[in-house]
Amino acid sequence: MPRARIGLWLSLTLRSTRSLCRAGFMEGQPQGPPNPAGMENGTEPCGEERASEAQETTVTEGAAKIAFPSANEVFYNPVQEFNRDLTCAVITEFARIQLGAKGIQIKVPGEKDVQKVVVDLSEQEEEKAELKKGANLAPGDQPRTAAVGEICEEGLRVLEGLAASGLRSIRFAREVPGLQSVVANDASARAVDLMCRNVQLNAVAHLVHPRQADARMLMYQHQRASERFDVIDLDPYGSPAPFLDAAVQAVSEGGEATLTWAQSRARGFRRILTAQAFLAGLLCVTCTDMAVLAGNSGETCYSKYGAMALKSRACHEMALRIVLHSLDLRANCYQRFVVPLLSVSADFYVRVFVRVFTGQAKVKASASKQALVFQCVGCGTFHLQRLGKASGASGGRVKFSAACGPPIGPECEHCGQRHQLGGPLWAEPIHDLDFVGRVLQAVSTNPGRFHTSERIQGVLSVITEELPDVPLYYTLDQLSSTIRCSTPSLLQLRSALLHAGFRVSLSHACKNAVKTDAPSSALWDIMRCWEKECPVKRERLSEASPAFRILSVEPRHMLIQVRSRIFPLPLPFCPCPGLAPSLPSWTTAVGSPRPASGPQPLPTAATVHR
Ligand SMILES: C[S@@+](CC[C@H](N)C(=O)[O-])C[C@H]1O[C@@H](n2cnc3c(N)ncnc32)[C@H](O)[C@@H]1O
Ligand SMILES: [Zn+2]
Numbered sequence: 001m002p003r004a005r006i007g008l009w010l011s012l013t014l015r016s017t018r019s020l021c022r023a024g025f026m027e028g029q030p031q032g033p034p035n036p037a038g039m040e041n042g043t044e045p046c047g048e049e050r051a052s053e054a055q056e057t058t059v060t061e062g063a064a065k066i067a068f069p070s071a072n073e074v075f076y077n078p079v080q081e082f083n084r085d086l087t088c089a090v091i092t093e094f095a096r097i098q099l100g101a102k103g104i105q106i107k108v109p110g111e112k113d114v115q116k117v118v119v120d121l122s123e124q125e126e127e128k129a130e131l132k133k134g135a136n137l138a139p140g141d142q143p144r145t146a147a148v149g150e151i152c153e154e155g156l157r158v159l160e161g162l163a164a165s166g167l168r169s170i171r172f173a174r175e176v177p178g179l180q181s182v183v184a185n186d187a188s189a190r191a192v193d194l195m196c197r198n199v200q201l202n203a204v205a206h207l208v209h210p211r212q213a214d215a216r217m218l219m220y221q222h223q224r225a226s227e228r229f230d231v232i233d234l235d236p237y238g239s240p241a242p243f244l245d246a247a248v249q250a251v252s253e254g255g256e257a258t259l260t261w262a263q264s265r266a267r268g269f270r271r272i273l274t275a276q277a278f279l280a281g282l283l284c285v286t287c288t289d290m291a292v293l294a295g296n297s298g299e300t301c302y303s304k305y306g307a308m309a310l311k312s313r314a315c316h317e318m319a320l321r322i323v324l325h326s327l328d329l330r331a332n333c334y335q336r337f338v339v340p341l342l343s344v345s346a347d348f349y350v351r352v353f354v355r356v357f358t359g360q361a362k363v364k365a366s367a368s369k370q371a372l373v374f375q376c377v378g379c380g381t382f383h384l385q386r387l388g389k390a391s392g393a394s395g396g397r398v399k400f401s402a403a404c405g406p407p408i409g410p411e412c413e414h415c416g417q418r419h420q421l422g423g424p425l426w427a428e429p430i431h432d433l434d435f436v437g438r439v440l441q442a443v444s445t446n447p448g449r450f451h452t453s454e455r456i457q458g459v460l461s462v463i464t465e466e467l468p469d470v471p472l473y474y475t476l477d478q479l480s481s482t483i484r485c486s487t488p489s490l491l492q493l494r495s496a497l498l499h500a501g502f503r504v505s506l507s508h509a510c511k512n513a514v515k516t517d518a519p520s521s522a523l524w525d526i527m528r529c530w531e532k533e534c535p536v537k538r539e540r541l542s543e544a545s546p547a548f549r550i551l552s553v554e555p556r557h558m559l560i561q562v563r564s565r566i567f568p569l570p571l572p573f574c575p576c577p578g579l580a581p582s583l584p585s586w587t588t589a590v591g592s593p594r595p596a597s598g599p600q601p602l603p604t605a606a607t608v609h610r
Pocket of ligand 1: 080
């Protein structure tokens, strides 16, 4: 697949999305109720001839070529190419799983013609025997195939609710196999006009159906189980909050697929259950209102997402968890719940990919998946408090009750200051590591497919190594600036934590961040030991300061050595300044769970661009 080419030079690269959006042809278009003039709900507006623009700019991204009106009307955002590439990669793997369950093998451009089979080592012998049987499949049992650009009758029905020029939808049609249809919707008549022309330009009119409607109305009209979409993509300016209620109702439940064990194996699944478990719709949501989600206006965040955001060094992961909380809460109203597949913080936005399931019984578990955050205003130490408690009862049942708390006293045990209360936020894993491994493997073995493949590999590699059961993180500069000392290296801090017997990982959401299951008391002990090697002048500290309070206590664990005993790094750190490296494999040696079938570490250190 060719690298993205920009047909005419655009003076865009240095402009933020926000300014791009404002400068765009949507200027003045609110995300609330759009102007109904000329807009019927869900009309297909491509029938008429429309006057072509006098001057146009053409942009090529992925396999799509998009014409934009030029002059001052600038609304192609190249920074979001990573978002679109990643979405194509995710929907492709989703299609591989969904269609595989129906016996359809997808054909991905650039991939070898053999359906990938991910096999647990423990299952290899069993599999050899089954593959022998599978070799004699009846002709009717041979997998059917689905290629890009073709209508697959049993394929995915996709909705892009806020499609602007149609670039994303057209890329789906030209790059993702196994689609039945793509509805490319926008409230703006001008956007839909342009979309129609781009659909023609890319010869995808058989797959991509432009619509002019308020995305909410369109989704509310698709609540019936038979009319739901298998994939809904929401990529608004700012917050997606107004669209979430409709979206969680319009995403499909999926059908039932009954495969024999051998069929399941022959089609690339380890277990029949794996295929069935994926039979639920996929919701892909972008949020660019990071100021709100990062705690600049906690009350605004509450009004949009039902959660208080805090100003925190861990704000990027907090943002992801607030969005996941919000999605789950809205789904719960309709006896549905979300299961995150992949949650990414990148550039100026967060992007989540969740499956939506229905199940009244399982919705009862939702309270116990959310947590409040207590964060000290002095030293930044945080504690999570689950909202509900799920415990085992007799007969294998689960009993739900209110959680007990709070987990902390009125004053911080380390610095004596008060706590701020944030959340509720999603406290369960934010990725499905098996699924992330599939996407990573597909992109790694076919890197020519996307312009941003290297970045996708870097981000997903770090994600596969993130401690899945440890929400949030501390940053190096937060720890050192709190006690006013010099900053240890990431390697030194991680070595100290590992020596002390704790698990540790990086976070894709923030460079110099450390996720660890160590209690905050151990972290501060490590920092006290570090300070002994690079002493802070006590006379410069106010007695009421967090630094003074923390350093007045002797470390309880004097064995923690920050400098002298450093764990070796088998992989070199990324030489690019400012970029975090792929997490070396040694960090998992002390118990960080790796995905059972996850990818092996990449041969070279992958880079993460934030
Ligand atoms: C950020 S742009 C979408 C970019 C596009 N997804 C892409 O990847 O190129 C947001 C779009 O949402 C549209 N929009 C705003 N409010 C809407 C609504 N209530 N219903 C449908 N579209 C809406 C705007 O007209 C604008 O074109
Ligand atoms: Zn404190």
